[in-house]
Amino acid sequence: MEANWVSIYTSSYLHTAELFKALLAENNILSIVINNQDSFYKTIGVVELYVERDNVIISKRIINENNL
Numbered sequence: 001m002e003a004n005w006v007s008i009y010t011s012s013y014l015h016t017a018e019l020f021k022a023l024l025a026e027n028n029i030l031s032i033v034i035n036n037q038d039s040f041y042k043t044i045g046v047v048e049l050y051v052e053r054d055n056v057i058i059s060k061r062i063i064n065e066n067n068l
Contacts, residue, residue: 005032006056009049009063012037017047020063027062029055 011017017033024031029051037045051059 004053005050006053007048007050008056008059010046011049012046014047017049020049020066023062023066024051024055024059027058029059029062031059 009017009020014033014035014037021031021033032050034048034050035045037047
Protein backbone atom coordinates (compact mmCIF):
# COMPACT_ATOMS: atom_id res chain seq x y z
CA MET A 1 0.00 0.00 0.00
CA GLU A 2 1.33 3.41 -0.89
CA ALA A 3 2.39 5.79 1.87
CA ASN A 4 -0.44 8.21 1.02
CA TRP A 5 -3.15 5.72 2.12
CA VAL A 6 -4.21 5.35 5.75
CA SER A 7 -6.26 2.59 7.38
CA ILE A 8 -9.27 4.21 9.06
CA TYR A 9 -11.45 1.22 9.87
CA THR A 10 -10.97 -2.48 10.59
CA SER A 11 -13.58 -5.17 11.02
CA SER A 12 -14.10 -8.90 11.00
CA TYR A 13 -16.99 -8.41 8.59
CA LEU A 14 -16.38 -7.68 4.91
CA HIS A 15 -19.92 -6.43 4.35
CA THR A 16 -19.52 -3.69 6.97
CA ALA A 17 -16.35 -2.36 5.35
CA GLU A 18 -18.04 -2.45 1.93
CA LEU A 19 -21.02 -0.49 3.28
CA PHE A 20 -18.70 2.19 4.66
CA LYS A 21 -16.83 2.25 1.34
CA ALA A 22 -20.13 2.94 -0.46
CA LEU A 23 -21.01 5.62 2.09
CA LEU A 24 -17.67 7.34 1.51
CA ALA A 25 -18.18 7.11 -2.26
CA GLU A 26 -21.52 8.93 -1.84
CA ASN A 27 -19.48 11.72 -0.27
CA ASN A 28 -16.94 11.71 -3.15
CA ILE A 29 -14.20 10.06 -1.09
CA LEU A 30 -12.17 7.33 -2.75
CA SER A 31 -11.53 4.33 -0.51
CA ILE A 32 -10.12 0.82 -0.81
CA VAL A 33 -11.09 -2.33 1.08
CA ILE A 34 -8.29 -4.80 1.76
CA ASN A 35 -9.44 -8.24 2.86
CA ASN A 36 -6.75 -9.87 5.03
CA GLN A 37 -8.99 -12.70 6.18
CA ASP A 38 -8.01 -16.32 5.72
CA SER A 39 -9.91 -17.80 2.78
CA PHE A 40 -10.97 -20.88 4.76
CA TYR A 41 -11.25 -19.60 8.35
CA LYS A 42 -13.04 -16.24 8.15
CA THR A 43 -12.43 -15.66 11.85
CA ILE A 44 -8.69 -15.29 11.21
CA GLY A 45 -7.64 -11.86 10.00
CA VAL A 46 -9.42 -8.55 9.45
CA VAL A 47 -10.80 -6.38 6.69
CA GLU A 48 -9.32 -2.87 6.46
CA LEU A 49 -10.72 0.28 4.87
CA TYR A 50 -8.17 2.77 3.52
CA VAL A 51 -8.52 6.38 2.38
CA GLU A 52 -6.05 8.93 1.14
CA ARG A 53 -4.28 10.84 3.91
CA ASP A 54 -6.07 14.12 3.03
CA ASN A 55 -9.48 12.50 3.67
CA VAL A 56 -8.80 10.79 7.00
CA ILE A 57 -10.58 13.23 9.32
CA ILE A 58 -13.73 13.67 7.25
CA SER A 59 -13.89 9.92 6.54
CA LYS A 60 -13.66 9.03 10.22
CA ARG A 61 -16.37 11.58 11.00
CA ILE A 62 -18.68 10.11 8.35
CA ILE A 63 -18.10 6.57 9.63
CA ASN A 64 -18.61 7.58 13.28
CA GLU A 65 -21.86 9.37 12.45
CA ASN A 66 -23.20 6.31 10.61
CA ASN A 67 -21.80 3.50 12.74
CA LEU A 68 -24.72 1.66 14.31
